[in-house]
Amino acid sequence: MSRHLAVYDEGHTRPWGLLRKQIQTYRERGWAWLYIADDGVVDRVRAELGDWEGDVRPASELGFHAAPFRVSTILTRLRAQVGQALDGGAAGVLIMVELGWAVRTPAGAVYHQEYEAGVHDLTAELPVAFLCLHPRHLMLGGQLLASLHLHPQVLAPDGRVLGNPHFVPPRLITRQDERAHFGHWLEGLDPAFQERPQSATTPSPVQPHYTLDTLPPLVIVGGAGGKWKIRTFGGLRVYREDGTPLEWRGPGASTRKLRPLFAFLLFRAEEGATPEELVELLWPDTDDLDVGLGRLYLLVRCLRQVLTQPGGEGRTFLRHEYGRYLLDVPEHTWLDVPMYQELCHQGAALDAANDFSEAILAYQSAERLYTGEFLADVPLDGSANATLEWCWGRRAWFRDMHLTAMTRLASLYRRSGQLTEAQATCDAVLRLEPTYEAAQEEKLLAYAAAARPDAVRRQYADTRQAVGVHVDVSDEGRTLRMAEEVAGAFGGIDVLINNPSLYGGLERAPFTEIDPATWDRVMGVNLKGPWLCARAVTPHLRARGAGRTINIASATVMSGSPLWAHYVASKGGVIALSRVLARELGADGITVNAIAPGFTLTEASLGLMEGAQTYGVDRGAIRRAQQPGDVVGAALFLASPGSAFVTGQTLIVDGGRQFL
Incomplete structure (x- = not known):
């Protein structure tokens, strides 16, 4: 029997017929089954599968919506579920898991691959099989690609179990070794390509530098420097692999300049910046370049101390080569910006396809990511050219994107009959931008849909802040x-x-x-x-x-x-x-x-x-x-x-x- 399968559902409902066949197959062998559903659809799942003896649990009960999100906690609870079933006489357990949680929570997106790797290990440790249900129309591209790498088999719509040539063993993924990935796939084509083991003196392959353009919205576990999570909305926050935040304090330099230096180099990616550019950014009034370069030297040394993780003194995250400074964060570092943008675009596409419920989910996930203005705690008093180019423009653009996305979310709430949520979302937008006309209009439509003419008149009177009059003021x-x-x-x-x-x-x-x-x-x-x-x-x-x-x-x-x-x-x-x-x-x-x-x-x-x-x-x-x-x-x-x-x-x- 298959032990770790991916199901990719293009439609807007679960493939109940396919799932019932799988349940029947495993029950015939004495296995129990457990379905882990998104919290909002538990009753519906029970109604669909209620005739089959088994268990349906909400995802939150297993820890998928917990904060902080810990894969170890989820795996422990899954082991407990399997243990209870085995104690009850079952030969094994089929666990079906809806992957909507990977989009709903930012932390879920970060640890999606770690979870899948842990699940794969469980199948080798216990008599358990996992059927992972992926909503293709909802999940992000990086998540879908990662899922294909992490499942040895895929369940086709007609019930066939397909071998997955793109599968990569979790031990290779956790090593972040792209050479090993290549070797695994090449050996799969022909065992003659098997690579001789490297000697102890053979240097490890060098990881490519971080680039924003190719940054996936996911993190792979482990690797040089561990796993980092960088959040830029509402302020710059950087978390190490163990979840501890960076402390923006260090001796011998102005700590107020550390965040702008880190953020500027982060978004410059492989291009980096010359010392002269950084002096212009951080000390625009400095007439003496030598004085500015001396300050920069102290600040760079301070930032290196801040970035160096305990026990990781051998890794330099801030490099200077060929006359430029480059921020060398771990290759698969997770950044909130790409995921936020993709969720907003995903919500718009689902809305255009009239898939209201899934569009709402995408916009809700984007809303949870946008916790405040882009790099809100980075001062905008640096160099005119550099500051305007890399921070101010992005801050204004993302703010407008957030107002647009939330107004569309309010519209989706209204069109799906969730009128209280529609009004509350409009109010949230108007607290940020009281004159945002699209939100004013949407709130009026929500009141009208609720058959509240009194509220419509009151809101219209409140928002009628101007009367347009075309006039020649010289007359x-x-x-x-x-x-x-x-x-x-x-x-x-x-x-x-x-x-x-x-x-x-x-x-x-x-x-x-x-x-x-x-x-x-x-x-x-x-x-x-x-x-x-x-x-x-x-x-x-x-x-x-x-x-x-x-x-x-x-x-x-x-x-x-x-x-x-x-x-x-x-x-x-x-x-x-x-x-x-x-x-x-x-x-x-x-x-x-x-x-x-x-x-x-x-x-x-x-x-x-x-x-x-x-x-x-x-x-x-x-x-x-x-x-x-x-x-x-x-x-x-x-x-x-x-x-x-x-x-x-x-x-x-x-x-x-x-x-x-």
């Missing part, structure tokens, strides 16, 4: 109608954020070459516009007995940016206008202030010049590019009760590029 009549329409929609106006601006389409030119018509158009929008908007809105603020006007100027007024006279002059006028209005409206309880943002990465800014993402970063106290969200905090403060005694002021928001 007095149109600005008056705008103010009336907004006041009518919201029952009044409390705050005016005054940001009419011509900017992105302007051509830079010496002041002697600016066309007078262009000058008038810029002044009509950038200066006359704020004046007319303030005129239109001020009566509504006075009706409230208080209010806030926040005019958006520009930090170019302070720097006198050349070739930009029309724009700079218009924004200087906005600052002057703010001071006059503050004097005139103070008695009405209305404050008027200006915000002067620095060069901000808006869509218009990105189209102005090459290298916009790093423009001016080296002149700031905070060494990164300015994002639109950086202005939000200043605006919220000036709009809040906390700014009630602040008026006539200009607040520069530019990361410290200039000071007043």
Whole structure:
């Protein structure tokens, strides 16, 4: 009888007929059977197999969902189950295991191969056979490939037991010896290829360097340096093979720089980095390269001490060769990023195939991986170019990917009738991004599906944060109608954020070459516009007995940016206008202030010049590019009760590029 078989199910239900035949085959030989099911389908499995005398247990009961995840605990419990059956008179035990847990839990994905290797060893130790049920449409590619390596036989849909030519004995997998893998397969083609045993003096084969592009989302047990698990979401956390975390502390260097150095080299992979690049990343203000290189030497030595595991002093995880530093983590190190991306793509594909339950499972697994922003504890005050390239962009991209994935999960919950879960997931998205429109819309749909018109109306009123009005701000009549329409929609106006601006389409030119018509158009929008908007809105603020006007100027007024006279002059006028209005409206309880943002990465800014993402970063106290969200905090403060005694002021928001 077969003792360790893989079943690959392409459909969305278990192959019950095939499983019943297997149960019958083993029962005829006096064997008992045990089915380990995903927790949510235990009752369904019992209903399908209830006519056959045996046992169905939830996966959590055997330790598959435990935290921390320990293969040794699972194997101990499986041995106990087999022992009980043997004590009851059974000749052996057929154990059928659903492999959904390998996707549901990040730790399960990490230790999937170790589990399969342990199960294979059990079949040689005890009268037990394992039938491993793999949902092909759900499991990740690396997991499926690993399962094919770890099962000597595969059960075909028609019940035939197929020998697996891709099987690799667990003893070879745990050694992480690719030469041995090759030798095993080659010998399988013809025993004449059997390799002579190596002598004791023959050096061990060198493992290839770590590369992100080829990194599998799984870990193989053992090998040089043991097994590492690296998590980057919510902060950088590195765990050794025994589960102990790296302590980011060491003597003789700035420990605050250790994480950026490790993370930068991790994502540079085999490319590595020159000492000069690392000095620029970590100490961008250092004018003396020799001083920077001395600091780097101390930091590298400190990081090597942090990475060296107890008893593993012979392994260098941070190498310097050919003038570059390379992070040489164990070859099969598990990293959360590839698995997170694959789970999100898997969820989208399953959703498109109308497989709601499995798509939900994929997105839930991705949600468990995303525990916070990418490398949240790595400061973004390093070199402008390097930081923006390798960390800031990834952080924003993964955040947007998470918001999209969770909104799709909410949609799946709604379409499958899980309306409470849909609403809760939308709330989680909106806590991260209150203005995320897709989540707002999905929450309204969930309330509608729950037949709660009161909640729909309340949510719509809560989320109706803006009324879109297309208006020429240089036209007095149109600005008056705008103010009336907004006041009518919201029952009044409390705050005016005054940001009419011509900017992105302007051509830079010496002041002697600016066309007078262009000058008038810029002044009509950038200066006359704020004046007319303030005129239109001020009566509504006075009706409230208080209010806030926040005019958006520009930090170019302070720097006198050349070739930009029309724009700079218009924004200087906005600052002057703010001071006059503050004097005139103070008695009405209305404050008027200006915000002067620095060069901000808006869509218009990105189209102005090459290298916009790093423009001016080296002149700031905070060494990164300015994002639109950086202005939000200043605006919220000036709009809040906390700014009630602040008026006539200009607040520069530019990361410290200039000071007043």
